[in-house]
Amino acid sequence: MPYESFSPGRSCPSWGRGMATPPPDGATSPADPPEPGRLHEIRAATAEDAPSAAAAALLMAWGARPENVPHHGRGTIAWLRPERAERRNGRLHGPGLAALGLDPARLLLAVLPDDLALLKAAADLLRSGSISALLLELHGPAHQLDLTASRRLALAAAGTNTPAILLRVGGEPVPSAAWRRWSVGSRASQPLEAGAPGHPAFTLDLQRNRTGPAGGRWQMEWRPDGWRTLEPDHAPQPPLSRPALPVPAVKQVQPLRRSA
Amino acid sequence: MALALGLAPGLPLADARAREPALAVVLHDPAADAALLRALGRLCADATPTVAIERPDALLLEIGGSAHLFGGPEALAERLQLRLEAHGMRLRKALGPTPDAALAFARYPAAEGRIARLPVAALNLGEEAERGLRRAGLATVHDVARQPRAAIAARFGMGACLAMDRLDGSAARPLSPRRVRARLRFEERLAEPILTADGARTILARLIERACTRLARRGKGGRRFEASLFRTDGQTQSLAVESGHPTRDPAAIGRLFAERIDTLADPLDPGFGYDRIMLSIGRTDPLAVRQPPLQADKEADSEALAALIDRLSIRFGPARLMRLLPADSHVPERAERRAPAQGAIAQGATALPWPQQQKPEGTGPQGIGPGDPPARPIFLFDPPEPIEVLAEVPDGPPFRFRWRRAQHRVSRAEGPERIAPEWWRLKSGALHGGRTRDYWRVEDTAGRRFWLFRHGLYDEALESRPPGWFLHGLFA
Structure with a gap:
């Protein structure tokens, strides 16, 4: 039984669900405000994690402190959503934003018909330099988003020093000009009394980082007053029905034989 | 007729009803009058x-x-x-x-x-x-x-x-007659028809300059501009642009027209040439002259944003760019309103406050306090999506549910938060029709958080359909 010794959370290559390296000391934390003038990519770990990824992107956008907008605490944050997302994953709900401690009055919401319109509008908004942060949401394969398109966004963001956050749900990861790429999944929350679900909790994997080492997993919880790091071993992940990645049989079998 | 029945202005409503039971009552609306x-x-x-x-x-x-x-x-x-x-x-x-x-x-x-x-x-x-x-x-x-x-x-x-x-008549009594101001209209008649679209744009730009000068003299800014291009063969093409804020900046108006011309389904076709181009201002609002600030500040910034919103609204339609505004209702789907972003920045100040988490102890739904997790989801399904639910006891929290053909096992649940229908909107009043919803905040074993509700109570159900379960929102 080679697979039984393969318990999630212990033997850890840095990819795949349930396995994590602890983040290196002094590494970029998701709680840090996003660098202005850079394109950050946030991917939903699976399509079902879309709400968590969207919330993480929103929190990141709200935490942005761009230098070009003097009233950065109050500036407008633009969220460009595809119409498909509004239909499939639900409409954005203002009271829910307020409940997270974010002021919905700062949000400019655009619901646009297709990816091309989204990308064009995003570039225009970034170039105008009058917003605090931009959040661009793309669903599915997003064929329009190639390296050129993401590079264009990154340049537009750098031109006005506005942080841009690209939120991707579904679709394959494509090469992009992103400064950082996070993969965000939902995580069991710290329960309150009587088994009530607690504050929103996330699992964030740093998949790509231009300024430092990539890799590393954060278990974070958001409270209206800020981020908190959770103990990694709290609430074990659900048992996997199959191994997360195919492991060459030979490597696994040999130590077992020896121990037997 | 009312006077004949003994009804006169100033009579209390109860007295008036006593005199004429079939009285039709309409609220006084001075603005409409x-x-x-x-x-x-x-x-x-x-x-x-x-x-x-x-x-x-x-x-x-x-x-x-x-x-x-x-x-x-x-x-x-x-x-x-x-x-x-x-x-x-x-x-x-x-x-x-x-x-x-x-x-x-x-x-x-x-x-x-x-x-x-x-x-x-x-x-x-x-x-x-x-x-x-x-x-x-x-x-x-x-x-x-x-x-x-x-x-x-x-x-x-x-x-x-x-x-x-x-x-x-031995003392004068001033009258304040209503004043009719002619609509601002500027036109250029061309002796020789213009054969290119670029030429037409140049003339339009000139008209915009003239219009802006006139607007400045009146202390007004335009909200709606219409350009009409008359062709020699009698065809007329009209282009209209709207701006969220009153403006008399020729460059900004020119950009709006450029955006409109670029998004035309059929490009401008001069045909045998335009011989008359007209610009009229459909709507104006007061716009005072302002001293330009010494530093680029918040106002200049929001002006740039407003101009951009105008352009994007022309490109995609004004309904696609929105601001979220709170609405005065406790029913979740009516608790917010989406207003077109064009011109909404100014309105935002007068809007209601958003329901905050920070309520005094015990007054919020279930005493939601500052330290409690969000009680409202960030994504809301409208209409709610039907789900199949298995609960341990009829009134208890769901134990397992099926949504979009996937099973979810509930590991944690909180509720119910009971939200009654707005009976004042129902035709039949409080007692008939309209079902109470019991909301549960649940988390499944994969760590995803949902907002479910049971539509109706089991007691009510005896007389009609059994209560159904719906998924109404997704939490972060």
Whole structure:
């Protein structure tokens, strides 16, 4: 039984669900405000994690402190959503934003018909330099988003020093000009009394980082007053029905034989 | 008819109902009344240029100079009466030598057009002075006029004397007629038709310059601009742009038109050439001259954003760019409103506050306090999506549910938060129709958080359908 010794959370290559390296000391934390003038990519770990990824992107956008907008605490944050997302994953709900401690009055919401319109509008908004942060949401394969398109966004963001956050749900990861790429999944929350679900909790994997080492997993919880790091071993992940990645049989079998 | 039944202004509603049980009650809407008066004033605009609106219920027309065109004052009044009656109005008309006299004759037809016979109420001195005059034995204007002026002024104030003077015309009574301003319209007639779209754009830019100069002189900014391009073969093409804020910046308006021209389904086709290009300003708002700030500040910034929102609204349609505004309702799907972002920044200040988590202990739903997790989801399904739920006990939290063909096992749940329907919106009232919803905040074993509700209670269900379960939102 080679697979039984393969318990999630212990033997850890840095990819795949349930396995994590602890983040290196002094590494970029998701709680840090996003660098202005850079394109950050946030991917939903699976399509079902879309709400968590969207919330993480929103929190990141709200935490942005761009230098070009003097009233950065109050500036407008633009969220460009595809119409498909509004239909499939639900409409954005203002009271829910307020409940997270974010002021919905700062949000400019655009619901646009297709990816091309989204990308064009995003570039225009970034170039105008009058917003605090931009959040661009793309669903599915997003064929329009190639390296050129993401590079264009990154340049537009750098031109006005506005942080841009690209939120991707579904679709394959494509090469992009992103400064950082996070993969965000939902995580069991710290329960309150009587088994009530607690504050929103996330699992964030740093998949790509231009300024430092990539890799590393954060278990974070958001409270209206800020981020908190959770103990990694709290609430074990659900048992996997199959191994997360195919492991060459030979490597696994040999130590077992020896121990037997 | 109302007067015949003994109903008069100022009567309490209960008394009025006692006199006439079948009374139809309509709330007083002064703004709508004023709008109607203005509309009626426009209908009378051909009789005279001086049409003044006398709130709450009268129009004053100065016809001294125009009555002869219609065959005398009576003929003119008859004509206006017929016209307004054709619009379903019933009016009392009166002619008088002074505006106040005409108003008084219309309100007190018993005087038969003679100032001396008007009751003292026609002086509009207020209830107390009127009662005082009656107590002094003065019932008509004639009686008042026979008294020494000094005595009247000492007893009832100069206002009484002024009202008397205005009735007979010895004191002037200013009218404030409604003013009609011609729509701003600028056009260029071309001796030689212009054969290229670029040429047309150049001329349009020139017209915009002229329009902006004129707007600046009026202290106004345009909200809606319409350009009409007339072709030599009789075809006309119209382009309209709207701006969220009043503007008279030629460059900004030019950009809006450029955006409109770029998004046309059929590009501009000059054909045999344009021989006339016209720009008209459909709507203006006051726009004061402002001193430019020394530093780029918040205002300059939001102006840049407003200009961009205008452009994007032209490209994608104004309904696609939104701001979220709170609405006054406890039902989740009605707790917010989406307003077009164009022009919404200014409105945001007057909006209601968002329901905050920070409520005093115990007053919020289930005593939501600052330290509690969000009680409302960030994504809401409208309409809610039906799910299949397995609960351990009928009124208990869900144990397992199936949504979009996937099973979810609930590991944690909180609830119910009971949200009753808004019975005041239901036709049948509080007791019939409209089902209570019991909301549960649940988390499944994969760590995803949902907002579920049971539509209806099991007790209610006995008489109708069993309660159904729905998924209404997703938490972060």
